[in-house]
Amino acid sequence: MPGDKVQVNPKTPPAFVDEDAPVEAGDSKLLATLGYKQELRRHYSTVQVFAIAFSIMGLLPSIASTLSFSLPAGPVGYVRRFGAQYTLFCFITIVGLAMADLASAMPTAGGLYFWTHYFSGGKWKNPLSFVVGYSNTIGLIGGVCSIDYGFSLMLLSLISIARDGTWSATRPIVYGTYVACVVVHGLIATFFGRIMPKIQSLCIYSNIGLVIATVLALPIGKALNHPPVNSGSYIFGHVDNLTAWPKGWAFMLAWLSPIWTIGAFDSCVHMSEEATHAARAVPIGIICSAGLCGILGFVTLIIIATVMDHNIDNLLNSNFGQPMAQIYYDALGKKGALGFMSVVAIVQFFMGLSLVVAASRQSWAFSRDGALPFSNFFRHVSKHIRYQPVRMIWGVVIFAVVLGLLCLIDDAASNALFSLAVAGNDLAWMMPILTRLVWGQDKFHPGVFYTGRFSKPIAVTAIVYLAFAILLCMFPTTGPDPNSKDMNYTVVINGALWLGAIAYYIVYARKVFQGPKMTVEASSPLEMTLAQNE
Numbered sequence: 001m002p003g004d005k006v007q008v009n010p011k012t013p014p015a016f017v018d019e020d021a022p023v024e025a026g027d028s029k030l031l032a033t034l035g036y037k038q039e040l041r042r043h044y045s046t047v048q049v050f051a052i053a054f055s056i057m058g059l060l061p062s063i064a065s066t067l068s069f070s071l072p073a074g075p076v077g078y079v080r081r082f083g084a085q086y087t088l089f090c091f092i093t094i095v096g097l098a099m100a101d102l103a104s105a106m107p108t109a110g111g112l113y114f115w116t117h118y119f120s121g122g123k124w125k126n127p128l129s130f131v132v133g134y135s136n137t138i139g140l141i142g143g144v145c146s147i148d149y150g151f152s153l154m155l156l157s158l159i160s161i162a163r164d165g166t167w168s169a170t171r172p173i174v175y176g177t178y179v180a181c182v183v184v185h186g187l188i189a190t191f192f193g194r195i196m197p198k199i200q201s202l203c204i205y206s207n208i209g210l211v212i213a214t215v216l217a218l219p220i221g222k223a224l225n226h227p228p229v230n231s232g233s234y235i236f237g238h239v240d241n242l243t244a245w246p247k248g249w250a251f252m253l254a255w256l257s258p259i260w261t262i263g264a265f266d267s268c269v270h271m272s273e274e275a276t277h278a279a280r281a282v283p284i285g286i287i288c289s290a291g292l293c294g295i296l297g298f299v300t301l302i303i304i305a306t307v308m309d310h311n312i313d314n315l316l317n318s319n320f321g322q323p324m325a326q327i328y329y330d331a332l333g334k335k336g337a338l339g340f341m342s343v344v345a346i347v348q349f350f351m352g353l354s355l356v357v358a359a360s361r362q363s364w365a366f367s368r369d370g371a372l373p374f375s376n377f378f379r380h381v382s383k384h385i386r387y388q389p390v391r392m393i394w395g396v397v398i399f400a401v402v403l404g405l406l407c408l409i410d411d412a413a414s415n416a417l418f419s420l421a422v423a424g425n426d427l428a429w430m431m432p433i434l435t436r437l438v439w440g441q442d443k444f445h446p447g448v449f450y451t452g453r454f455s456k457p458i459a460v461t462a463i464v465y466l467a468f469a470i471l472l473c474m475f476p477t478t479g480p481d482p483n484s485k486d487m488n489y490t491v492v493i494n495g496a497l498w499l500g501a502i503a504y505y506i507v508y509a510r511k512v513f514q515g516p517k518m519t520v521e522a523s524s525p526l527e528m529t530l531a532q533n534e
Helices: 023-034 046-057 061-073 075-080 088-107 111-119 122-164 170-193 191-225 232-237 247-253 255-261 266-270 277-305 314-315 321-369 390-408 411-438 450-470 490-512 525-533
Strands: none
Touching: 023 277, 046 170, 046 191, 046 266, 046 277, 046 321, 061 075, 061 122, 061 191, 061 277, 061 314, 061 321, 088 111, 088 122, 088 266, 088 390, 088 450, 111 122, 111 266, 111 321, 111 411, 122 321, 122 390, 122 411, 122 490, 170 321, 191 277, 191 321, 232 277, 232 525, 255 450, 266 277, 266 321, 266 411, 277 314, 277 321, 314 321, 321 390, 390 411, 411 450, 411 490
16 A cells, blocks of 8 residues: 555566656556556646546437436426436535545556456455456447447438438447447547547546536526526426336436436546556546536526426427427527537547547456457556557447447347446446445455545445435336337346356356456565455
8 A cells, every 4th residue: 555665576567668758656556556557657646636537427429318218207207307406416526425435545547347356255355356346348349339329310310400311320320339339439449549538638628618508508498599598496496207007216217317427436446557646536536527517407407497498308309309400509509509519429429439548447357367359468558559458449339339239129129238338347346336335345445545434334324325226227217117219228238247247257257367467576464465365
């Protein structure tokens, strides 16, 4: 831990040496206490670590992509999710705090499965760590799929707006656009690694600027072109229920949108080995990204409710293929809608890029420990392309292209891409927090950031909330008796992937995956503990 004297094995020196950006000695030593040598380039500042999570959350594009989950409950279904009691935002913040405690103590790119292995007891170490690593990897790649699928719909909605709704994209066109987007992300992530931190910083300004512009333009445009704006009683009190569920459960299902929106803060963890002052930067990135997204989300959703059409069917069944595009069109007209949706699409594009980067780092870390098929191939770090895991970047791209084939089936399968990210990541977030409580209280040594005596109740609350969120995202959104088109296939897809991971572990991976593989000589108390746990 910080302050321990660490002697790195001279036979395995740090792989990365760059005169332009020297590795922080303190960060390298802390990483060495966890058993790893420095292989990636540390060039992300605290602000840029925050930026990658905030960019992935991409507030307004995320709201636009998932608005259809909340609209069936009416204005109260999505305004109260961030406002009123602020219940959901509080739960998400609590999860962030629980994760920040662990991230500050043990900042490593494979944090979630690493922590699970470190805290778990006896025979549970390897299988639990393996499932968490797979679930996190699948969740992140599912996030890439959902973001880039949402981008494809937004981009194609611009053509529909330009043609006054007389044209709608077919599923093959949507998928083709999606594939092109994912491939372009792979190219940028590979060849623009040097400026990637600056791109993340730019994303902060573009996201906040888009929110401010929307908050100002929508009510003004509505008041000038189609007055009046909606009343406060409608915004905060009107309840619709376009589902077959009772109103209370329809309201709960409206949480799916913010759960998906404020759900990328673990990306900070996966950038730990590229962050300077990681023990401080990573927890700050987690807390600040969730907090700022919650505050701006509350304001944005109130404005949307202020100008939206009272007939929600008009939004859900918009000819533009996007409820948010219809809202812009109704308030600002054709040119205004084209302008704003163009910016929303650009911001969403960079959301996908940021997540490809984060997903590749988690997958690379998992390969470094021998958990993925062809790990020896994928764990390679390119010394010619800015010390990046280039092979793993393209592994993520290929898997996302294959998984994206779901959007060719129907809307239900397409929506599963969104819930896939939620279920996979929530399980991965929950397990290290749970294992710390069950087995690891005496093993935990706080880092620079620590919630002190509140740490345990925060962890308990986070576990309860995450278990509920996983259950929630498995429910069909239209009602308790769905047909094949309305069915929520998340339970099928996630179940198959989780069971597949367990089967792969039992049949083969248990022979080669023995948890995190130390690449430096054990010389600190934490390293000795890790070695003894092997």
